[in-house]
Amino acid sequence: xxxxxxxxxxxxxxxxxxxxxxxxxxxxxxxxxxxxxxxxxxxxxxxxxxxxxxxxxxxxxxxxxxxxxxxxxxxxxxxxxxxxxxxxxxxxxxxxxxxxxxxxxxxxxxxxxxxxxxxxxxxxxxxxxxxxxxxxxxxxxxxxxxxxxxxxxxxxxxxxxxxxxxxxxxxxxxxxxxxxxxxxxxxxxxxxxxxxxxxxxxxxxxxxxxxxxxxxxxxxxxxxxxxxxxxxxxxxxxxxxxxxxxxxxxxxxxxxxxxxxxxxxxxxxxxxxxxxxxxxxxxxxxxxxxxxxxxxxxxxxxxxxxxxxxxxxxxxxxxxxxxxxxxxxxxxxxxxxxxxxxxxxxxxxxxxxxxxxxxxxxxxxxxxxxxxxxxxxxxxxxxxxxxxxxxxxxxxxxxxxxxxxxxxxxxxxxxxxxxxxxxxxxxxxxxxxxxxxxxxxxxxxxxxxxxxxxxxxxxxxxxxxxxxxxxxxxxxxxxxxxxxxxxxxxxxxxxxxxxxxxxxxxxxxxxxxxxxxxxxxxxxxxxx
Numbered sequence: 001x002x003x004x005x006x007x008x009x010x011x012x013x014x015x016x017x018x019x020x021x022x023x024x025x026x027x028x029x030x031x032x033x034x035x036x037x038x039x040x041x042x043x044x045x046x047x048x049x050x051x052x053x054x055x056x057x058x059x060x061x062x063x064x065x066x067x068x069x070x071x072x073x074x075x076x077x078x079x080x081x082x083x084x085x086x087x088x089x090x091x092x093x094x095x096x097x098x099x100x101x102x103x104x105x106x107x108x109x110x111x112x113x114x115x116x117x118x119x120x121x122x123x124x125x126x127x128x129x130x131x132x133x134x135x136x137x138x139x140x141x142x143x144x145x146x147x148x149x150x151x152x153x154x155x156x157x158x159x160x161x162x163x164x165x166x167x168x169x170x171x172x173x174x175x176x177x178x179x180x181x182x183x184x185x186x187x188x189x190x191x192x193x194x195x196x197x198x199x200x201x202x203x204x205x206x207x208x209x210x211x212x213x214x215x216x217x218x219x220x221x222x223x224x225x226x227x228x229x230x231x232x233x234x235x236x237x238x239x240x241x242x243x244x245x246x247x248x249x250x251x252x253x254x255x256x257x258x259x260x261x262x263x264x265x266x267x268x269x270x271x272x273x274x275x276x277x278x279x280x281x282x283x284x285x286x287x288x289x290x291x292x293x294x295x296x297x298x299x300x301x302x303x304x305x306x307x308x309x310x311x312x313x314x315x316x317x318x319x320x321x322x323x324x325x326x327x328x329x330x331x332x333x334x335x336x337x338x339x340x341x342x343x344x345x346x347x348x349x350x351x352x353x354x355x356x357x358x359x360x361x362x363x364x365x366x367x368x369x370x371x372x373x374x375x376x377x378x379x380x381x382x383x384x385x386x387x388x389x390x391x392x393x394x395x396x397x398x399x400x401x402x403x404x405x406x407x408x409x410x411x412x413x414x415x416x417x418x419x420x421x422x423x424x425x426x427x428x429x430x431x432x433x434x435x436x437x438x439x440x441x442x443x444x445x446x447x448x449x450x451x452x453x454x455x456x457x458x459x460x461x462x463x464x465x466x467x468x469x470x471x472x473x474x475x476x477x478x479x480x481x482x483x484x485x486x487x488x489x490x491x492x493x494x495x496x497x498x499x500x501x502x503x504x505x506x507x508x509x510x511x512x513x514x515x516x517x518x519x520x521x522x523x524x525x526x527x528x
Contacts, residue, residue: 089189098123
């Protein structure tokens with residue numbers, strides 16, 4: 001295996017020896033416990049959703065989670081005990097019951113997977129939120145979800161409204177546990193001195209019970225709470241297992257992943273808090289992405305796999321750093337243009353590149369090297385509070401609202417979103433078509449196309465353009481450039497130059513913000 005540094009947690013970093021020992025649970029028929037190393041087969045569905053707390057039993061001392069900044073490491077045995085202890089504390093001390101909703105307002109850290117898995121083990125429902133959210137956004141989410149408990153970092157706790165919900169402060173690193181009294185409740189929950197009190201609570205939870213409420217990105221409208229069941233998560237784990245087994249002859253436990261994506265988002269959560277841990281992969285956790293820190297982490301820990309989004313891909317390309325240990329890079333969550341793929345593979349010819357497709361409603365992965373699989377095992381059961389104006393399942397299939405086609409070789413091409421389609425004088429225009437033309441201009445760094453209302457045409461295409469530094473590119477030139485390459489009805493009718501395109505944490509263009517800005521954007525644009 002590509003070895004990671006093994007400075008086991010110091011006394012101030014919650015050493016494994018300080019964690020009450022527990023007798024390993026007998027191997028059960030679970031997705032986690034039946035995975036051999038090497039060559040994991042397709043596992044049977046777990047008999048109990050609490051199996052997510054029963055990580056690979058045969059890899060007791062194998063490093064599962066590593067803090068990229070401090071090198072503190074948690075083994076499989078450490079993680080299983082911590083999850084069990086926290087689950088017991090949530091149940092018995094904090095009175096979290098089956099169906100209770102627990103908000104995780106946390107940045108990336110090695111404690112995030114512990115918290116998420118512990119909530120699932122109690123039969124409660126976990127919901128997450130971007131820790132950079134403003135106080136008003138957090139207050140709105142609290143009203144929407146009415147959580148029974150909030151697990152938050154100290155920085156984010158300060159943004160909570162008074163008396164919002166019971167609060168437990170969670171440290172970013174284990175070094176903070178004994179060094180700061182404000183983490184006493186979390187510390188004692190993890191390191192319960194009573195071994196009997198640290199047993200995973202027995203809860204009657206079915207696979208069709210809710211496990212998590214994750215919010216959609218809200219790129220084209222209001223963000224909605226997507227309800228995912230234990231069955232959804234089990235199916236997602238099985239998908240990861242099949243994919244890993246089909247790609248490599250090397251054992252999954254030899255793979256080292258860099259967690260540079262946020263775990264509050266379904267992409268990062270499904271990988272780093274559930275899927276990869278069930279395979280026994282090592283996950284090196286970054287608190288936030290910085291290209292220099294990422295390069296250093298890849299080299300230090302000999303990272304083999306890097307799931308990312310297009311902006312991270314661009315940043316690594318600009319860094320021009322050799323990354324010899326990387327075997328695979330996968331991109332998802334946002335559109336990726338072919339020029340960036342070509343440039344990246346030219347810079348890193350030894351890397352296997354994979355592009356994935358999915359959405360929160362499909363438990364992150366809709367397809368990753370396979371045909372689309374948005375059937376009922378993967379599809380959410382609906383939205384929180386019956387907010388189902390856009391949710392459609394027909395005959396067990398999730399209707400995603402994406403416009404796509406298969407080519408003659410069976411490859412799936414995502415053209416755009418049905419909601420984003422621009423209807424100009426009865427003609428339909430996919431924003432992605434115009435964006436693909438615009439991004440090829442040598443003086444355009446980034447671009448997004450949306451629609452604006454028009455009395456005569458109904459809707460017209462509007463291009464938001466980020467120019468290269470020092471460029472004198474004009475609105476008229478941009479429109480003429482596009483007009484020469486598309487049908488007349490597809491021509492861009494307005495151009496607005498901006499400093500940056502607003503994007504979500506996953507790199508998706510926030511088109512609703514662009515459309516909202518059109519109300520006030522009265523300068524810096526032209527019209528044909």
